[in-house]
Amino acid sequence: MNIVRLIDFLRDRLKTVIRLCYAVLALLVLADIVRWALTPATHEAATEGGEHAAGAWAALYRISETAPGFWSAFGFVACALIIILSKWYGHRGIMTREDYYNE
Amino acid sequence: MSNFWIHPALIMFVGAALLPLVPERLRKGFLLLVPMLAFARVMSLDHGLFGQVAFAKWTLTFGRVDKLSQIFGYIMTLMAIIGTLYGLHVKRVGEHIAAWIYVGGSLGAIYAGDFITLFVFWELMALSSVFLIWFRGRKESLSAGYRYLLVHMTGGVALLAGIVIHYHETGSLAFVALNVTHAGLSTYLIATGFILNAAVPPLHAWLPDAYGEATFNGSVFMCAFTTKTAVYALIRGVPGLEILVPLGVIMALYGVVYAVLENDCRRLLAYHIISQVGYMVAGVGLGTELAINGACAHAFAHILYKGLLFMGCGSVLHMTGESKFTKLGGLYKKMPLTFVFTLIGGLSISAFPLFSGFVSKSMIISAGFDDHKFWVGFLLLLASAGTFLHTGLKVPYFIWFGKNNCEKKTWEKAADPGWNMIAAMAIAAFLCIFIGCYTPYLYRMLPYNVPYHPYTLPHISETLQILLFTALGFFLLLKKLEPEAVISLDLDWFYRKGGAAFLWVARRPIQAIDSFVGEIYRIVGLKGLMGTARSVGEFDNAVIDGAVDGFAGGFKRLGASLRRVQRGAVQENLMVAFAIAALILVALIFVF
Numbered sequence: 001m002n003i004v005r006l007i008d009f010l011r012d013r014l015k016t017v018i019r020l021c022y023a024v025l026a027l028l029v030l031a032d033i034v035r036w037a038l039t040p041a042t043h044e045a046a047t048e049g050g051e052h053a054a055g056a057w058a059a060l061y062r063i064s065e066t067a068p069g070f071w072s073a074f075g076f077v078a079c080a081l082i083i084i085l086s087k088w089y090g091h092r093g094i095m096t097r098e099d100y101y102n103e
Numbered sequence: 104m105s106n107f108w109i110h111p112a113l114i115m116f117v118g119a120a121l122l123p124l125v126p127e128r129l130r131k132g133f134l135l136l137v138p139m140l141a142f143a144r145v146m147s148l149d150h151g152l153f154g155q156v157a158f159a160k161w162t163l164t165f166g167r168v169d170k171l172s173q174i175f176g177y178i179m180t181l182m183a184i185i186g187t188l189y190g191l192h193v194k195r196v197g198e199h200i201a202a203w204i205y206v207g208g209s210l211g212a213i214y215a216g217d218f219i220t221l222f223v224f225w226e227l228m229a230l231s232s233v234f235l236i237w238f239r240g241r242k243e244s245l246s247a248g249y250r251y252l253l254v255h256m257t258g259g260v261a262l263l264a265g266i267v268i269h270y271h272e273t274g275s276l277a278f279v280a281l282n283v284t285h286a287g288l289s290t291y292l293i294a295t296g297f298i299l300n301a302a303v304p305p306l307h308a309w310l311p312d313a314y315g316e317a318t319f320n321g322s323v324f325m326c327a328f329t330t331k332t333a334v335y336a337l338i339r340g341v342p343g344l345e346i347l348v349p350l351g352v353i354m355a356l357y358g359v360v361y362a363v364l365e366n367d368c369r370r371l372l373a374y375h376i377i378s379q380v381g382y383m384v385a386g387v388g389l390g391t392e393l394a395i396n397g398a399c400a401h402a403f404a405h406i407l408y409k410g411l412l413f414m415g416c417g418s419v420l421h422m423t424g425e426s427k428f429t430k431l432g433g434l435y436k437k438m439p440l441t442f443v444f445t446l447i448g449g450l451s452i453s454a455f456p457l458f459s460g461f462v463s464k465s466m467i468i469s470a471g472f473d474d475h476k477f478w479v480g481f482l483l484l485l486a487s488a489g490t491f492l493h494t495g496l497k498v499p500y501f502i503w504f505g506k507n508n509c510e511k512k513t514w515e516k517a518a519d520p521g522w523n524m525i526a527a528m529a530i531a532a533f534l535c536i537f538i539g540c541y542t543p544y545l546y547r548m549l550p551y552n553v554p555y556h557p558y559t560l561p562h563i564s565e566t567l568q569i570l571l572f573t574a575l576g577f578f579l580l581l582k583k584l585e586p587e588a589v590i591s592l593d594l595d596w597f598y599r600k601g602g603a604a605f606l607w608v609a610r611r612p613i614q615a616i617d618s619f620v621g622e623i624y625r626i627v628g629l630k631g632l633m634g635t636a637r638s639v640g641e642f643d644n645a646v647i648d649g650a651v652d653g654f655a656g657g658f659k660r661l662g663a664s665l666r667r668v669q670r671g672a673v674q675e676n677l678m679v680a681f682a683i684a685a686l687i688l689v690a691l692i693f694v695f
Binding site: 085 | 477478480560568574575588591
């Protein structure tokens with residue numbers, strides 16, 4: 001099976017694959033920085049949606065429109081938050097033994 | 104009066120009624136033919152009002168065809184083809200009949216132009232889909248099915264009460280947008296009926312309970328029809344109802360949290376339905392043209408990728424008999440094709456560029472930002488990260504890679520499923536990618552003409568950053584995510600464990616509700632409708648000895664006998680009874 005061979009091929013070179021993945025992540029952030037550096041005009045223009053709105057969410061929106069790499073940080077923090085908070089919540093008694101409902 | 108207008112639902116009903124009579128060697132062809140005919144019928148519909156019949160002092164409209172009903176009719180019949188193909192090898196005719204009546208109920212509700220028609224088909228969906236749970240045949244399936252019925256009957260009562268009050272207030276039964284700026288009791292009751300079916304917390308716990316317990320192909324049907332018909336009803340009935348925005352956002356996050364804790368892959372997917380429908384509900388609440396378009400587009404895309412995911416996990420369950428992460432793992436060598444298809448579903452739901460979710464989900468998020476509701480946009484993006492984390496990463500990783508927890512028996516049984524299941528997954532996977540790559544296909548069907556371009560550089564960059572850094576987080580925190588052999592308590596605890604009072608209710612739920620509904624019917628003089636509703640539920644004994652003790656008797660017996668006799672005469676009798684019931688229903692509704 002070709003799919004299996006491809007997966008095995010990649011698994012045998014796991015170190016290289018992981019390095020490649022890191023490279024992709026780095027490139028992604030780099031590209032975002034380049035985009036930001038090349039389009040200075042958007043610094044003002046991009047805030048049109050949120051410039052009049054007040055509050056923390058609006059502030060966050062303005063940051064998201066200007067700061068390079070914002071969404072990388074957002075993705076990582078979101079992931080960590082979801083895992084840690086959910087597990088914390090689950091271990092407060094929400095997760096229970098599998099036969100809990102059996103009489 | 105256009106008496107010869109053929110309703111797409113009618114094709115499904117007649118097909119279901121004829122199915123037991125079709126000889127076995129022709130059955131597979133017939134199984135494919137009927138949903139295809141329904142699909143072709145939907146494609147050939149002209150816009151307008153059809154199938155209008157006088158009923159007592161009202162005019163019932165069975166066929167309101169416009170852009171909104173068409174996009175939902177299109178995707179529902181398309182999914183009926185895929186779902187039937189996926190279960191093509193299932194020998195038990197009753198399962199196909201139940202699924203088709205369920206599809207017909209959904210189509211009936213979608214094309215309904217008045218509240219009475221809507222309500223009848225709405226209830227029909229619950230009554231037929233419960234069989235998809237019961238046919239699993241486990242002891243747990245029986246009680247899960249009863250709980251499913253109980254909850255949906257309650258929702259039906261809320262909906263009916265809302266309709267009755269609405270009628271008294273306005274004198275109209277037309278199913279059009281209700282007054283949401285000065286929403287009164289009737290609007291909220293109707294909306295409650297809708298959001299229960301859409302599984303909005305706190306009225307959501309029925310969904311993972313039922314979908315995790317249904318048959319391997321029953322869940323494929325269930326994941327598409329109930330919640331998305333409810334989304335349609337919300338779009339039609341209460342667009343712009345403010346409260347739906349926070350509810351939708353809570354839903355999107357709630358599903359994600361429980362998905363972290365879940366050990367059963369199908370229950371995990373079920374929690375992600377709640378999460379994804381949250382986007383649509385929020386979109387309906389925002390109510391702008393872009394948001395409504397987004398809700399429609401996302402429902403369309405969602406039906407395909409969620410169907411695909413349930414087919415992938417259903418294949419694992421079907422082949423190995425296991426659906427728990429703690430009993431699976433490392434299966435890529437055994438089920439490579441299933442892995443690839445499930446991954447495509449996972450990438451679609453996660454909204455990767457070039458996959459369907461990317462072009463639909465972002466519409467709703469953009470609508471939130473455009474409306475200056477920044478919190479909506481950010482929290483929905485947070486939920487997107489969670490979606491990828493689970494459906495794109497956790498599901499594939501812990502089933503096909505990760506630690507191999509398979510018992511010897513599981514491992515030996517594991518293999519890619521039969522041709523029809525593979526073909527159904529391949530079609531769904533193709534459509535997921537096609538929608539993502541060729542946007543006009545989906546966008547042309549949307550109800551409003553709002554230009555939207557998902558493929559802009561900032562949007563692609565933003566999406567890739569969020570998703571890939573979520574992936575980084577996943578692999579760094581992999582240890583914390585190891586599945587645990589537990590179940591998670593949800594709000595269904597209240598009706599499963601909530602003390603003696605609830606036990607009493609649970610023991611006699613349907614009788615109580617039935618007499619309550621009966622009372623309402625009696626008060627408002629809807630006796631005739633009651634007859635229809637009763638014959639839907641009762642087929643078994645109604646035909647023989649008339650209405651004596653309501654739904655409960657018939658259903659209790661049916662459920663119990665389904666469980667007791669796995670294979671045998673009861674099934675055959677049931678099928679016949681079911682077919683007769685379908686015929687009676689068709690007769691009642693269409694010949695009236």
